[in-house]
Amino acid sequence: MKMLKCSLCINDEKTAKIKIVDGRPLCKECMNYLAHKPNKEKIKAELEELMSKVDKAIAAFSGGKDSTVALYLAKEKYKVDVEAVMIDHGFMAKEAIENAKRITEHLDVPLTVLRYDYSNIFRGALLKVKSPCKKCSSRTMGGLKEYALKKGVKFIITGHELPFGHRPYKIIRGGIIQIRLLSLMSEKERFKILEKLPFKFPDLPGYTTNCLIIGPALRQYYEKHGYSFEIRRIAALVRYRLINTEKALKKVSKPEISEEIEREVYKRLGIEKKD
Numbered sequence: 517m518k519m520l521k522c523s524l525c526i527n528d529e530k531t532a533k534i535k536i537v538d539g540r541p542l543c544k545e546c547m548n549y550l551a552h553k554p555n556k557e558k559i560k561a562e563l564e565e566l567m568s569k570v571d572k573a574i575a576a577f578s579g580g581k582d583s584t585v586a587l588y589l590a591k592e593k594y595k596v597d598v599e600a601v602m603i604d605h606g607f608m609a610k611e612a613i614e615n616a617k618r619i620t621e622h623l624d625v626p627l628t629v630l631r632y633d634y635s636n637i638f639r640g641a642l643l644k645v646k647s648p649c650k651k652c653s654s655r656t657m658g659g660l661k662e663y664a665l666k667k668g669v670k671f672i673i674t675g676h677e678l679p680f681g682h683r684p685y686k687i688i689r690g691g692i693i694q695i696r697l698l699s700l701m702s703e704k705e706r707f708k709i710l711e712k713l714p715f716k717f718p719d720l721p722g723y724t725t726n727c728l729i730i731g732p733a734l735r736q737y738y739e740k741h742g743y744s745f746e747i748r749r750i751a752a753l754v755r756y757r758l759i760n761t762e763k764a765l766k767k768v769s770k771p772e773i774s775e776e777i778e779r780e781v782y783k784r785l786g787i788e789k790k791d
């Protein structure tokens with residue numbers, strides 16, 4: 517039997533449950549989206565209103581493309597007194613660190629780099645053929661929250677879109693508010709901003725423009741399961757029409773990764789690589 521593909525996003529039967537609704541195949545997440553369609557105008561208005569009250573914030577800054585756009589908007593569009601905080605987990609692409617320095621200098625924003633060791637998260641993910649992203653980002657948000665509390669800053673701006681949920685912000689325990697500044701912003705709009713900035717694209721696979729772990733992790737996950745662990749997030753971007761289907765499919769295709777980076781990652785994590 518032919519594999520069903522969702523008619524709205526890029527999920528198929530390998531990656532989601534697909535049902536035929538009124539003659540068209542839809543994945544579970546798209547059905548849910550259509551049943552509770554987010555009100556784009558309302559979300560954008562909510563974001564504008566919130567940003568009008570933010571005078572001081574920390575920007576979670578990875579040196580990747582999305583956090584670069586978020587930092588730019590915070591400083592230039594919303595005139596926030598913003599400090600860029602980079603959590604260096606030990607496996608940042610050197611281009612990301614260079615981008616971080618160049619961008620913050622260009623925007624005249626102070627950059628603070630906090631160094632953490634995430635080797636245990638990354639080693640675990642690679643050994644178990646899992647995505648490292650969830651654990652990595654939750655530890656990163658934890659580190660940023662601690663830093664914000666220490667500095668007495670109430671807002672953390674991040675380069676998240678709004679792939680799930682209906683709110684452009686999230687209240688984190690401790691009274692800190694995370695603002696997803698790129699809520700409902702299309703990739704095209706983001707690229708328009710990046711063009712104005714001294715941002716250089718690193719040669720990394722998948723969605724990342726800053727992390728060395730994702731490539732090797734994506735490759736082995738793809739080899740085991742036949743699809744990318746980034747599919748859910750990228751399918752959501754397609755569903756919201758924030759990225760075009762062709763580009764999305766390219767991002768979730770089998771990654772081509774640099775052998776040099778892969779070897780270095782495994783070596784530094786002390787993992788014996790079997791071929």
Ligand SMILES: [Zn+2]
Pocket residue numbers: 522523524525526527542543544545546547751755
């Ligand atoms: Zn779908």
